[in-house]
Amino acid sequence: MISGIGASALGVSNQKTAGGSRSINTITFVIFLYFLIDFFLHLSARIPGYGVIRPTLLLVLIISLSLFFQREKVSGWSKDPVSSSVLVLIFYIFISLPLVEWPGSVIRNNLSEFVKAVVFFFFAALLIDSERRLKFFLFVFLACQVIRVFEPLFLNITEGYWGSRTHLGHGEFSQRLAGAPSDVINPNELGFVIVTLIPFLHYLLWSNGFKYKLIYLVIMPPILYALILTQSRGAFLALLVIAFFIFKESNQKFRLILVAVVVSVLGWSSMSSDQKDRYLSLIGKSETSNAATVDGRLDGIVREFSLGLERPIVGHGLGTTPEAKTHILGRRQASHNLYAELLIELGIVGTIIFLLFLARIYKKLSFNRLNIESLSSDEFQFYRMLNKSMIAVFWMYVVYSLNYWGLSQYYWYLFGGLSLAFHNILSKNIVNEGPVAAVEPKYPLAQRFSRQVGK
Template sequence: MFLLILLYLVLTIIRPQDYLPGLENVPLLPAVLGLAFASWMFSRDRTFAAPQFVLLPAFLVVLMLSQATNGWVGGMLDELSRFGPAVAAFFIFAAACTSRKRVVTSMRVFVLCSVVLALHSIQQAQTGVGWTGIPLGEEGRVQYVGIFNDPNDLGLLFVATLPMAFFLARQAGALMKLAWWSGAALMLYGVYLTNSRGAMLAVLVVAGIYIWHKRGLFTAGTLGLVGLVAMQALSSRMTELDAGEESANGRVEAWYEGLHMFLENPVFGVGAGNFTDYNELTAHNSFVLVLAETGFVGYIIWLAFVGYGFWMMLSVMRYRPGATMDAAQASDLVFEKRLALTLLLSLCGLFAAAFFLSRSYMIVLYLIAAMVTGYYVGARRRLPELPSFSLAEGWWRWVPASMGSITALYVLVAILLRTAK
């Protein structure tokens, strides 16, 4: 099961089936996922010990209902075929990542795949075309094939896997440390080549949260301002970081339209995938997209799914043992907290970038969420004093959390629209 889902991960990111002759019509991804799912069905590692295992299938049901309530019953099957693989991959990958060794191995695969895409970006920037046959995009921005044909998606991947590269470098010996540091440098350069403002800001968010954790809020804020100035000096698009700039203003307008779609269809939204039927541009915000397309019901479920991942990692980082630990146990706990911090930073980078992109249904998001969920299930086995999260006890928290976040979005959009005038 584990090897099959890792193969699925490699095929999802590197995507040789999208550019190698003879593989165009071969259903590699569905075949590998089907085999992995069959292995999961008969595996002793199969688990449902986290709220996410209920929330994600529930979100799939809401996606299907959002089509039916908007007059297209046949769209329910379309949503099942479109988002169903992400749900299956989540269940398999989470079950496979309950041991620390497998989490670290999965990080290695994520980083190595990202490095391959970073090398493709460098070749593309130098020669005008990558080995996939894909040329540079508009304004000389790098791009890849398939789900990474948008420079912003490439940037999102690099930012989400960057903390993993730093973690691996810290744990490795001298030679491998150099290799992982080099990989991190390549991904940072890849972010620069994408010229994605969202990805660059996400890098600052990841760095800022790490420094905040280590050195405090004042130091993080000061260095964050320095980093922002440096990025504006490096990137022409960062100098246009203003609500009144044409691209940014278009995004804010899309957020505004998305919030109005929610007001007009508050329960199940306008239907999954239907945002551009009501607005020329997509939402350019993963939170607004879910809210507009699936309504309050879908938004509560999705926000809870996302929120539990952050909550779990913070629980590990704040864990204090109730009894005295020997040297070996103390060392293990330090390692657990480093893993949790790494996954938390990956989540922060992922959702900081996703805040400026419509990537609510992107498979990479759910694969990283699966790593987080699986890790916490395993951590509770190793550290039984960690809290057990249950929807039966805490589901109600996500109602006020959703209402508060929607209010915050309205306030943010109102401020940005007024600033843009």
């Protein structure tokens, strides 16, 4: 029933979902896949004249209208705890708008960015409703991220492209690899793309047959080399989080230690002196201004939390962190900490709502793990590996968010929608296979989890 990450056909439009209703039609799902390609590969920057039609906005409108006209097929989705958290967050942002510091800035400049981010949750949660669609989504999403990494790396090797640089002091700079010219991501964001890729590639490819292992061995070394070139310290710490989960889950820990030692030696020997200095700054061994940037980042986090306490209840307004920092701290710079950003923009109330959203995502993944690990059938190997990769990504996101903004960025919303969709697909398959009995069909995994805890 369950094979590798590839698939040969799209989901059938009259297939039953976990909730018992029919699927959204295949055409809408295909448009969603194209939306992912357009968004991540920035086709408007690659195709002359294509951006005139505002393709991203147009695709969002088309998918949203299609979902609206087929709303009877997904009735009841809003009752799920993860979905309700997102809806409460949206409702809170709107009702608190008159109370924030700069409501005009929210409406004029920032609301559209939030909308473009949060739609990822709804599209993923409602359109990924079968195993085939799940595999198609994963293939398209991961392929886009691989392209985003390999394109600037190829340009670096063939043309000396870097895309960014960091100041070392005394008028000296160190080159850093950023996204390709048609992309819009800086080195830290490219590092984020890389560390998002690694757990999915590791669990979904390495756990399969020989050809998938070969693909893994071809892809992984260049990806890790590109990570070195970004000089992203946040991404390096995120990589350590992923490595911890891979090590913890492995039955071959000694072999992994040997591989880690070899990779570390090869990686260190391939670094320039500037790159080594930047990573050494994490442990206070830098001899350049890299050490000062670490201290400055930590001081900046403290100042941002203090700024959030200036208006602790409802915050300054969605997307107004740079504006608040300009007026109060005297320096305009986007937040590099999601949790400080939440407090600054949404206040304590909004922060609690968002953190509840994250907690409910993890609860879904925990339900999945409890049920999958109780099944011995190899038919659930794909689900088992996917859930392991998503747990690793979840905790990597939690850690990386200490050094990365996210309230109006796509990644938490897409991950939340994927988690909900995966949970529902897994629920349906487990119930159909028969391991779970006498449970309510609405939340079969949650009910079983409750019985296990009760014992």
